[in-house]
Amino acid sequence: MLDPALPAPPVLEVDLGPGVRAAFTTRAGGTSPAPWDGLNLGLGVQDDAERVLVHREAVGRWLGAPLVFGTQVHGTGVRVLSGEDRAARSERGAGAETCGEYDALVTAAPGLGLGVLVADCVPVLLADAGAGVVGVAHAGRQGLAGGVVGTVLEALVAQGARPETLRAVVGPSACGRCYEVPADLRDEVASRRPATASTTRWGTPALDLPAGVVADLRAAGVTEVFSTGICTLEDHRFYSHRLATRDGVTTGRFAGVVALG
Incomplete structure (x- = not known):
């Protein structure tokens, strides 16, 4: 029987x-074995x-709120969650697995935790503390190119946030000097998001x-934009799907989490 009272990590x-x-979680504080x-x-x-659900509950204890995750599909869908969603997920097993196929979540409900899962893709945490609204977004290659950042911002504004008072943190993810891709893929994404064009440290397209x-x-x-500057391919405190795939194994997911007090 797994311990349901794992300490907050x-x-x-x-x-x-x-x-x-x-916050962003790391590998530390969990009980999963290799890999x-x-x-x-x-x-x-x-x-x-x-x-995994025990781990999620432990993170929720640190956050002070039950966590909600979406099933991420590398898209641009956003769901706005209400106080009713908080009540429905306040007990273990009551929708704890997913709130549906969404790559961004927004809420103005205090005491409801939002989570975004990653392992090289970009986790984005957002809040307008004065307006009392928070959000998360999963910005992988497809979602970013498709405009997931714009859709989550639109949902935040619809809940009362203003871009000039929003604060955003870009979390640990594969950096532009490590995320190697074929030249045609780089050019395709850069044609829609020019800032993504890069070159690896060894001189190949990225x-x-x-x-x-x-x-x-x-x-x-949004003027208050901060980045952790952490690369998941270089910092082994975090999960990396690319590194695991290179080694022929699977790996876990860490999370960006946020909640209004």
């Missing part, structure tokens, strides 16, 4: 303004689902997805 906390709690090796928060990667996210945020009028 250590996290990389970030500042999204007064009354907002936000996940730690605090895996992703379902669907062959880890034990019960263990994509800089974090730069693309920052460019989209700034183009929309």
Whole structure:
């Protein structure tokens, strides 16, 4: 029987303004064995689902709110969650797995945690503390090119946020000097998001997805944009799908999480 009272894990906390709690998890503090090796928060990667839910609950204890995740499909769909969603997920097993196929979540409900799962893609955390609204977005190559940053910003504004008072943090992800891709793929994405065009340290075509996210945020009028500057291909505190695939194994997912107090 798995321990349902796993202590809240250590996290990389970030500042999204007064009354907002936000962080990125790492591998530390979990009980998953190899190849996940730690605090895996992703379902669907062959880890034990019960263990993953225990991990999610532990992160929720740090956050002070039950966590909601979407099933991420590398798209641009956004769901706005209400206080009713908080009540429905306040007990374990009541919708804890997913709220549907969405790559961005937004809420103005205090005490409801939003989570975004990644392992090289870009996790984006957003908040307008004064307006009392927060959001998360999963910006992988396809979602970023498709405009997921814009769709989550539109949903935040519809809930009362203003771009000039929003604060955004771009989390750990594959950097533009490590994320090698074929030249035609780089050119295709860069034709829609020019800031993503990059070159690896060894001189081959690459994509800089974090730069693309920052460019989209700034183009929309968000001035308070911060980046952790952490590359998941270089910093082994975080899961990397690319590194795992290179080694012929699966891996876990870490998360960006945010909640209004």
